[in-house]
Amino acid sequence: MYKVLLLNDDFTPMEFVVAILERFFAMSREKAIAIMLKVHNEGAGVAGIYPHDIAETKVNRVMEFAREHQHPLQCVMEEN
Numbered sequence: 001m002y003k004v005l006l007l008n009d010d011f012t013p014m015e016f017v018v019a020i021l022e023r024f025f026a027m028s029r030e031k032a033i034a035i036m037l038k039v040h041n042e043g044a045g046v047a048g049i050y051p052h053d054i055a056e057t058k059v060n061r062v063m064e065f066a067r068e069h070q071h072p073l074q075c076v077m078e079e080n
Contacts, residue, residue, distance in 0.1 A: 002055035004047045006039050007074040024062055049080050
């Protein structure tokens with residue numbers, strides 16, 4: 001299993017991070033805000049834990065979406 005992490009940066013709007021969590025990780029608004037604040041305050045937050053293939057797909061989709069919207073948001077995966 002792999003953790004999918006969002007990493008903090010000084011440029012991506014908080015609302016965009018919330019939208020990512022709602023759209024790609026099916027989180028409620030409240031849960032998405034809590035994770036976004038963890039990313040903002042601690043430098044990283046776990047968006048979910050998945051098998052390798054699913055984690056990799058989620059990372060790729062989030063990174064592509066962020067690039068399309070010209071945000072430097074980083075999404076990575078690491079073994080759990």
